[in-house]
Amino acid sequence: MVKSVRVGLAGFGTVGSGTFNILTRNGLEIARRVGRSIEVTQIGARRDNPNCDTSNYDMTRDIFDVAKNPNIDILVELIGGTTVAKELVLLAIENGKHVVTANKALIAEHGNEIFAAANRKGVSVLYEAAVAGGIPIIKALREGLAANRIEWIAGIINGTGNFILTEMQEKGREFSDVLSEAQALGYAEADPSFDVEGIDAAHKLAIISSIAFGIPLQFDSVYTEGISQITPADIEYADQLGYRIKHLGMTRKSENGIELRVHPTLISKNRLIANVNGVMNAVLVKGDAVGPTLYYGAGAGDEATGSAVVADIVDLARSLDGNPDQNVPSLGFVKTEDTSILPIDLIYTCYYLRIEVEERPGVLAEITKILSEQNISIEAVLQKETHKKGRLIPIIILTHRVLEKDMNKAITKIQALDEVGEEITRIRLEYLDAD
C-alpha cells in the first residue's frame, strides 16, 4: 500500500470548507485517480466552520502549527491577505512542504519572491484557484497551450463585476442599485472596491500574463479602471450598435512590449465571451497555433474554488517524491524574461465615446474635425433625438484603433467646445477576433 498524501489546511472559511468537503465526499474517487489516498492531517483556523464536521480532525488555532507540522506534505493556504499568508507560505516552504494557495493577491504581489524560495527548496507552489475559481486556466496556459506563442488573453475574471453588468444589461438598472443587491446576496464585499474598481481582476490578470509570456509578476504595472462609471444609457447605446459592455482583463504581447489592462470594454454580441453572464467567468486565449480557445465556469464559490485547490493537491500527489526538476515551472517557463509593460498612453484600442451636446447645427462637424486632426477615424455614429428643449443630446461615436494619447488630446479639445456639456464618456472596444 502506497502511503497517503498528508495535507494541512490553513484557513477554514468559504474555500477551506469547500476544499474539506470535496476531499471527504470524493475521497474514494480521488484515490482511484491518484493511486493513493489524500488525508487531511491538520486544520489550522481561528474558528470552526459550521459547514464541516471536523470532530475526527486535528484542529489548531495557530495556523503556523500547520506549516511546522512534520507530518504534513502539502500546506494549503486559504487564509487570504498578503502579510500573515506570506509569512505562513514562506515558513512552509522553509520546512520543505509543497504549497497550494487560492490567494491571488499573494501570488500577484509576492509571487516572484515565493517562487524563488520554493525553487531553492525544490518544492512546488501551485495556485490554480487564484485565477477564475474552478476553471483550470492556469493548467491550460502552462501545459495545454504550451505549443503556442500566446498573442493575447481577454478575461471576464471578476464574477461580482460581471453580475452587476449583466443585471444592468438585462434589467436597465443603475450600478449602485445592483451593487447593493450584490452585497445583500453575498456576491460583493461590504467594501466592494476590490471587485468593482478592478483590483481583484488586476491581481488575476498579472498572474495569467506572466504565465502566458514567461515574464516576472508585475501587478504594480496593471492599468486599472472599474465599472462604477458605467450607466444604463451606455449599455443601451452599445446594445443598439451590436455590443455588450464587459469588465475585461486584457494582456497582449506586441513588438513594443506587453499590455496589461483592466477596464470596461465593448465586445460584439456575436462573440461567445460577450454572452458570459451573471457571476460566471471566462478567459479567451489567442495562441498562434491553436487560434482562439475559451474557458468558462464559476469564478468563485466554496466548492468551485475548492475544485481547483484539490486539482493542485492531486497534481502534487501524483508526482510526490519525484524529481523536482521535473515539476512544471511556477510560471510555466524555466526562465522568465524581463519585458517592459507598455504604459497606457502607448496602447492602441478602439473607442466608444458618448458626448452630450447642445443641439446646434455644426456640432458633429466640429467634433469629427477634431478627431480627424488626431488621426482618429470613425467606425459608426449614433445621434439620438431629444424632444425636450434645452436638454443635451448624446452623440455616440465608435472609432477605429487609436493611440491612447491621441485620444486624450482629442477628448480634451472636444470637451472644451462650448456646445459640449458634462464629462465625455469613453469606453474601450475590442474586436477579439483572430487578428
Added chain:
Amino acid sequence: MVKSVRVGLAGFGTVGSGTFNILTRNGLEIARRVGRSIEVTQIGARRDNPNCDTSNYDMTRDIFDVAKNPNIDILVELIGGTTVAKELVLLAIENGKHVVTANKALIAEHGNEIFAAANRKGVSVLYEAAVAGGIPIIKALREGLAANRIEWIAGIINGTGNFILTEMQEKGREFSDVLSEAQALGYAEADPSFDVEGIDAAHKLAIISSIAFGIPLQFDSVYTEGISQITPADIEYADQLGYRIKHLGMTRKSENGIELRVHPTLISKNRLIANVNGVMNAVLVKGDAVGPTLYYGAGAGDEATGSAVVADIVDLARSLDGNPDQNVPSLGFVKTEDTSILPIDLIYTCYYLRIEVEERPGVLAEITKILSEQNISIEAVLQKETHKKGRLIPIIILTHRVLEKDMNKAITKIQALDEVGEEITRIRLEYLDAD
C-alpha cells in the same frame, strides 16, 4: 546542457505538417518552457509535404523505421486509420518509446489494448489531439477537474457537423446543399458519413466518457444518430420555441449506468454552448464540485490539432526519464471500473416532435391522449396554420423527460392515426443546466 528530446513523426499530412511547423517556428519558446529543446529526429511518410521545408531532416518512406529508430524518445503517430497505426504504435511501445497520437478511432477502438501494452513497458501514450483538436479537454478532465465526480458531459465535437447545422440555421439552407459546400471547402471528406452520421463524434465521446468516469473504452456501445435528417423547417420551429439544434455527444452517469449517445439535440438559445457556431467545437462538463465548465476552440486544422500534439510532447519532455508510476494514468484513473452502458431504450430525455397531420378537428386531442397514456407530459405545443387546402400541417410538441421506450410506443401509435402523414420527426432536447 540537458539533452534534447528526440521526436519521430510518423505521418506527414495535415496534422503532421502542423506539428512540424509549430515545433520549428516556436522551438525557442517551447525550449524556454521545457528547459530542453525538442528535436525532430526523423520523419516517416510516403511523400513529402509541400507546406514544410524538410531539407535538413532525416526522411524515411517506411514509417516502421521511426518506431524502430533507437535515437527516438517519442513516436508521434499521425497516419490515421486503425490497422497500420495500431501495429506502428504497438511496435513503438515494444521498443520503449512514448507515443503521442491524434488518432481518435485508434484510441476509441483499441485504446484498452494499447494502454495495457504501454503500462507493461512503463511508457506513456498521450492523445490530447484525438478529441476536440486544440482544446485541452483531455487534460482538463484527467487533471484540472480531478477533484470532481463528473456528472455529465455534452460536447459539440465534430466541426463539420456544426458547420452544416450553423449554415442551415443562419441561411435556411438544406442539409445536402451545405454538405456539398463543406466538401468543396475541404471541411468534409468525400465520404462524409464519418462526420455527418456521428461516427467521428462517437469515437471522441467514447474517449471522454472513459476518462470522465474511469471506465474501459466502449466505442461499440455508443448510440449514434447523424444530422442528415434535420430539415430547415425543424431548425426554424426550434428557433421559434427558443432553441438551437446542435449535434451533441452526451455522456452521463446515473445510478442505473452510463449513458453514451450522439444525436441532434435542441438546446436553449440562452446556453453558451448553443452559441458555438461554424466549425468550432465546445465541451461542457458538469462536475459535482465545480459545477458547469466549458472549453471552446478549433476542433480541427493543421496547427490547432498540432497544438495539442505538441502539448503532449511538452508533457512528456517535462517528465522524461521520470518514474513511470508518476505518470497520469492513461484514462485518468489508476484502475478502471466496469460499469454498464445503458441501452438507449432505458434513457430519459425530453423530446421535440414534428407531426404532420391533415387538418381535422380533434387531431391534437388524439395525439395528446396517446402521449398521456404513455405518461408523457407536454411542455409546449406549436401548431402552424396552412393556407393551402389538402396540405398537411405540422404540429410541434415539446415533451418533458420521458423514457425512450415509452416514447417509441407513443410514436408508433401516433404514426398509425389516419390523420398523420409522413414519418414523425423526433429530436431529443437537453436542458444542460446545473441539474
